[in-house]
Amino acid sequence: MNKGALSGIRVVDLGTVIAGPYNTMQLADLGAEVIKIEEPGAAERRNLPGAGAIGYQSPDLVPVGSYRDRNKEAMSLNLHNPKGLEILFQLIRTADVVTENFSPGTMDRLGIGYEILKEVNPKLVYASVSAFGQTGSYRHHRGYDILAQARTGFASVTGFPEDPPTRAGNSITDYFTGLLGAFSILAALNHADRTGRGQAIDIALFEGLFMTLEGYVERTLNDNEVPSRQGNESLTHGPSCGVYHAKDGNLIAIDVHRNEWWHAFCESIGQPELSSDPETADYYARIENEVRVRTIISDWTSQYDASDAESLLGFSGIPAARVLTLQEMVELPYIKERNLYPTVDHPRAGPIQLTGSPYGGLSKTPGTVFSHSPVPQEHRDSILTRVLGYSVDTINELEADGAFSV
Amino acid sequence: MSQALGDLKVLEIRQGLGAAYCGMLLGDMGATVVVPSDYNLEEPDPPETASLYLDRNKYSIAVDTKRPDHLEIVEQLISWSDVVIDELLPTTRTAWGIEAERYCDENPRLVYARIDPFKVSDIEPRAASDLIVQATSGFMSMTGLPQNPFTRSGTSLSEYYAGVTTAVAILAAIRHRDIAGVGQIIDMALMDALITALEGLPDTYFRTGEVRPRTGNMNPALPGYGFTQASDGFVATATPGFNIWPRFCIAIDRIDLVDRPEFNSPEEQNEWGAMVGEAINDFCLPRTRAEIVDHLVAHDVPAAPVNTLEDAVAEPQLREREMIVEVDHATRGRISITGSPLHMTETPGTVRRAAPILGQDSEYVLREILKTPSKEVDSILGHLKGGE
Numbered sequence: 001m002n003k004g005a006l007s008g009i010r011v012v013d014l015g016t017v018i019a020g021p022y023n024t025m026q027l028a029d030l031g032a033e034v035i036k037i038e039e040p041g042a043a044e045r046r047n048l049p050g051a052g053a054i055g056y057q058s059p060d061l062v063p064v065g066s067y068r069d070r071n072k073e074a075m076s077l078n079l080h081n082p083k084g085l086e087i088l089f090q091l092i093r094t095a096d097v098v099t100e101n102f103s104p105g106t107m108d109r110l111g112i113g114y115e116i117l118k119e120v121n122p123k124l125v126y127a128s129v130s131a132f133g134q135t136g137s138y139r140h141h142r143g144y145d146i147l148a149q150a151r152t153g154f155a156s157v158t159g160f161p162e163d164p165p166t167r168a169g170n171s172i173t174d175y176f177t178g179l180l181g182a183f184s185i186l187a188a189l190n191h192a193d194r195t196g197r198g199q200a201i202d203i204a205l206f207e208g209l210f211m212t213l214e215g216y217v218e219r220t221l222n223d224n225e226v227p228s229r230q231g232n233e234s235l236t237h238g239p240s241c242g243v244y245h246a247k248d249g250n251l252i253a254i255d256v257h258r259n260e261w262w263h264a265f266c267e268s269i270g271q272p273e274l275s276s277d278p279e280t281a282d283y284y285a286r287i288e289n290e291v292r293v294r295t296i297i298s299d300w301t302s303q304y305d306a307s308d309a310e311s312l313l314g315f316s317g318i319p320a321a322r323v324l325t326l327q328e329m330v331e332l333p334y335i336k337e338r339n340l341y342p343t344v345d346h347p348r349a350g351p352i353q354l355t356g357s358p359y360g361g362l363s364k365t366p367g368t369v370f371s372h373s374p375v376p377q378e379h380r381d382s383i384l385t386r387v388l389g390y391s392v393d394t395i396n397e398l399e400a401d402g403a404f405s406v
Numbered sequence: 407m408s409q410a411l412g413d414l415k416v417l418e419i420r421q422g423l424g425a426a427y428c429g430m431l432l433g434d435m436g437a438t439v440v441v442p443s444d445y446n447l448e449e450p451d452p453p454e455t456a457s458l459y460l461d462r463n464k465y466s467i468a469v470d471t472k473r474p475d476h477l478e479i480v481e482q483l484i485s486w487s488d489v490v491i492d493e494l495l496p497t498t499r500t501a502w503g504i505e506a507e508r509y510c511d512e513n514p515r516l517v518y519a520r521i522d523p524f525k526v527s528d529i530e531p532r533a534a535s536d537l538i539v540q541a542t543s544g545f546m547s548m549t550g551l552p553q554n555p556f557t558r559s560g561t562s563l564s565e566y567y568a569g570v571t572t573a574v575a576i577l578a579a580i581r582h583r584d585i586a587g588v589g590q591i592i593d594m595a596l597m598d599a600l601i602t603a604l605e606g607l608p609d610t611y612f613r614t615g616e617v618r619p620r621t622g623n624m625n626p627a628l629p630g631y632g633f634t635q636a637s638d639g640f641v642a643t644a645t646p647g648f649n650i651w652p653r654f655c656i657a658i659d660r661i662d663l664v665d666r667p668e669f670n671s672p673e674e675q676n677e678w679g680a681m682v683g684e685a686i687n688d689f690c691l692p693r694t695r696a697e698i699v700d701h702l703v704a705h706d707v708p709a710a711p712v713n714t715l716e717d718a719v720a721e722p723q724l725r726e727r728e729m730i731v732e733v734d735h736a737t738r739g740r741i742s743i744t745g746s747p748l749h750m751t752e753t754p755g756t757v758r759r760a761a762p763i764l765g766q767d768s769e770y771v772l773r774e775i776l777k778t779p780s781k782e783v784d785s786i787l788g789h790l791k792g793g794e
Contacts, residue, residue, distance in 0.1 A: 005578035022603075026571070030578045065606040114751075133749060136726040142644075142708035146631060150642035151710040153718030155633070157560030159550065164633060164640055165712045168559050169548025169620050175603035179570040180431075184748050186577035187410040187435045191753050193584075195408075199752035207729055207747040210718075212566040214423070215456030220715040221730065221742040223455070227715060232558050234537070236453045241537050243546075243558060251555055253541035259448045260497065261533065283449045319523075319533045323556045326544035326617045329601070330608050334526055340601060341608060353612040358571050358602050361525060361593030365582050367575075 004031020005365040009189065010387075011097040012037060012088070013072065018145070018171050019129050019205060020101040021068040022178030027097075027185065028071035029357040029367035035095075035383055036074040036374065037088060040405045043076050043376035047348070067355040069373035070344065075380035076404055079110055083403040088112065090388055093120050096192075097185055101129040104139050114200040124198040125188040129181050133204035143205050145171035152210045153217075160231040177208030238287045239294035243323060250306035251323035254297060254313065259283060261318050268316040269300045346372040380404065409436020410753035414580070416440070417487040418464070419480070419504070421451045423536070423562050424521045424596060425493035426460040427569030432489070432576070433463035434746040434755035440464070440771055442480050443764055444471045459744040461761035462733065467772070468765030471502050475786070482776050484509050484516075489576055493521040495533070506591055517579040519572050519592040523564075536562035539596040544604065551622035564596040571599040626679030627672070630654055633712055634683075634690040640712035641690060641698045650707055657705035658689040733760035 009032040013024045016038075028034040038046070046066070078084035089112060092098050098117070100107055107113045107128075114126045128134060131143020149155045149167045159166025184201045192198045210217070214236065216227040227235050232243035237257035246252050256265040259282065266274040274280045274296065279289045286293045301309055306322045313320035324332075330341060340356045352372070359367025384390040390398075398404065414437035418429040433439040441461065443451075445468045452460055467483075469476040480502065484490055494504065506518045523534035540546050540558050550557025572594045583589050601608070611617050623640075624632035630645030645654045655664045663682060669675040690698055695711040702709035711717065724730050731745040741760070748755030769787055772778040778786070 005582035026574050030575070067606050067609055132723055133727055135749075136723045138721075138723040141703065142706070144631075144644040144708055146633075146642050146644050147708055147710035150633065150640070150712040151718065151721065153713045153715040154560065155642075155712055156714045156718075159557060159560075160554055163551055163554065164623060164635070166550060166557060167623055167633065168545075168563070169550070170545065170603055170605050172559070172563060172603070176566060176570065179567070179574060180747055182574045183431055183570055183577065184750060186574060186581070187748070188750060188753065190577065190580065191408070191410040193581075197752055199750050201751075202749040203747065204727070204749075206723065207727070210724070210729060211744060211747050212427075212561055212563065213715075213744070214561045215453060215458060215460075216561075216715055217719060217730075217744050218455045218458040218741070220719050222458075222738065229560055232555065235560060236456070241535075243537075243541065243555065245555075251541075253537050253546075253558075255535045255537045257449065258495075260495070314532045317533045319535045319538045321534070321538045321541045323541040323546050324544055325547045326604070326608050326611055329542065329544040330611065332542070334524060334597070338525065338595075338598060340598060341612065349613070352609070354609045355602055355604070355606060356598075358568075358594065358598045359575055359578075360598070361595070362575060362579060362590055363593070364586075364588060364590035365579070 003365070004029070004367060005362065006030040006032040009033065009097065010095045011035065011099065012091050012095040014098065014100040014102070015129070016042065016101060018065065018068065018174035019178040019181070019208075020099060021065075022175055023127070023129065023181035023185075024072065024099055025068045025070070026179065026182035029359050029369070031365065031367075032097075034072040035091060035379075035387070036069060036072045037091070038074060038076045038376075040076050040078050043074060043374075047375055066373040070354060070369050071371055072374060073379035073383055074374035074376070075383050076377055078402060078404060078406055080406075081402045083398055083401050085110065085112070087384070087388070087398070087403060091383075092117055092124070094387055095121070095124065096189060097125045097127065099127045099129070099181065099185070103142070104128075104130050104134045118198060122198060123192045123196055125185055125192060125201065126198065127181055127185050127188075127201040127203065129177055129203045129205070131204065132206050134202045138206075145173040145205070148173040148205045148209045152206060153213065154209055157213070157216060157227055157229050157235060159229045161229055165229065173205050173209040176212060177203060177205045180208050180211075233294075238290045239297065240286045242294075242297070244298050244301040246301050246304055246306035246309050248305040252301055252306045252309050253321050253323055254301070255319040256297075257283065257286070262286065264316050264318050265313065268313055268318060271296070342369045344369060344372045347375055347378075377404065408753055409756070410750070412436040414438070414489065415487050416489045416491065417442070417483045418491045419502075420491065420493040421447075421495050421498060422493040422521065423452050423456060423460065423565035424569035424572065425491045426452050426457070427566050428491050428519070428521075428573045428576070429464060430460045430462065431570060431573045431748070434748055434757070435753065436756070437489075438465070438775070440467065440483055440775060442467045442469050442483060444469055445764060446470060446472065457761050458735070458741065459761070462743060462757050463759060464762065465767035465771055465775070466762040466764055467768045477502060479772075479776070479786070483771075485513065486775060487516065488580070489517045489519065491519050491521070491572065491576075496522075510589060510591060514588050515583055516589040517576055517583060517592065518589070519576055519594060521568055521572055521594045521596070523596045525593050525595045525598070536564045536596060539564040539600055543597055543600045544608070545600060548604070548607070548620050550620060552620060564600040567603060568594055568596045568599040624683060626676040626683075629679040629682035630686060634686050636690045636693055636695045636698055638694045641695050642710045642712055643686070643702065644708040653705050654702070654707045657702050657707050658686060660685045660689075731757050733757060735760040736763045736766055
């Protein structure tokens, strides 16, 4: 437990896969008490080495994505067993927040839909994340990150013009949507604290990504144009914000779209006259004269190895950096300085390094990673005794009745 | 409808999309968000078309930050605020005389969120931006077709990650303020936010010394999860888990693929994945996107067309859920913009007014928010070029 900004808030988390766990990871990092409820078998699958990829699994791997469940407690419940469901119901009665990402209608079928829960817990914040939302003609469509990348048009603006639309290499949608879930939960808690009234929240993967399209939607709807992928150049700023090949064949990202940066760049490459050249002096002129701007930058980068180009520009206050692999990224001094991959003890894997908290920079209540992601049933007894006051005998009876497993 | 953050007073000083997205989320929830912008700035921040949705619900006041009396207005707005969102360039902070620590000393309840590409002491004063963060984080090395260079996202994704992560941090800090009576500084980095979304691949690397190579639009470890060429574009399919796979095989009439072999190495798995990929190609290539998606969805297999933006904005679901709404813009007239994703039964996110043009609300901000005496307002407005 820690003393984060959200200490005292209890979350019962039914979320699975990425968006759900990432949502409550934010809350747990910030100090909320997150109780992860899993169906029998789900926790075991989540803890498989290399879980996430079907088929071949290296025994050395720690569970992929287990960082998203750090700082949480977990227990498994058989929700098809009346006693298992009753335990969940009792836990939600005591909770400030419940989160779920089942397909729409599942919670109602289980008998724990919002209309029932709000009767017993009027302050409850009930947050659902689904593919397309709880309403609308697509509400029963299944959805995954890759489908949202496809359907929103995101993939159509990523990649090179001569190649197919390209997906982002991470499950970009799940992360955006999980964060929107956490944000709306905190807004609803603020409202509940002041009014005593909770509410239901309906966040959709499709919309989580659609919100981040940078005005391309507005250009399409209002300006009679359809923005499309421009490879490694910005669709908005053009080649003055792009990725170039250096002399050694490595890539260097250079962003000189701002006049301040462009002028420093011109100085740095020994062509200060370009700062006042009408074709390149001004932001809009550089968009207009994209061929010339591209040539100026690529002519320069082709003369230097990427690391030399990075140093030359970086020392002049110009945004420029080599394009790094993940292996190179984790070795950056910055990563250690910010403790972005802290070490925790895992009961099965021993000490492991995992993705850290983005909230380390809160001056009074920094977010921290204080515990590993739970193994199956790790906190069952402590949750049931602490939260519901059950005795060991009661827990044993429930176990015999099949409340925890199938 | 009431608004969850109707009492919250937010000042947004920004040269970046992250702050604008953060302010948009707070504004959708009812916060009063004021954006002072320098009318001498040379680049649009954010770009005009992005501003059309990111700046809805906000108030714009135009200032000339070379004038001490105008900088005084910014200081007054900071005093008025519960929350400041600051995503200025370091050079701009210096030019404006921004001093977060001093503001927090003067107003201990202030929540001051400061967004930068990196938070660094050792490589300062290196400048950076979203593109640099995409490059440095390893995100680009995960993205793109294997035969292409490492590829950037078509959007400034680190800005959006940091923007909403900051918004989460702000609401947590507001709760702490309400309980403990003190605000705080939130230092958020685009880098720190983005690297929490890298699927745990770095975590695996620490354990094994290996990183799974990027696989572009297909993943041989997950056959059926990717983009496939159709007769009129591409379709996306997703067949994670064992329960969907048999339905998929039936749908593409390849029941012989239902039983997966045991794999003894990643190579064996990739070989099988490539064979399955061929089968999917054969099914999709002669058919249109719509035919394929309808057919697969009828078999309860997740599928979607790979849309252009034109296709995307025509999706009926968006209008049914008010994800595209119309507003009256000061110079463009009636326009359509992205709506609010914050669907909530008691306090839904709302779009109450169009994004203002630069300085559209200068007089309102001075008179109604800062309660500046009338004489001074007239004198200040005489120097403001806003609202043109």
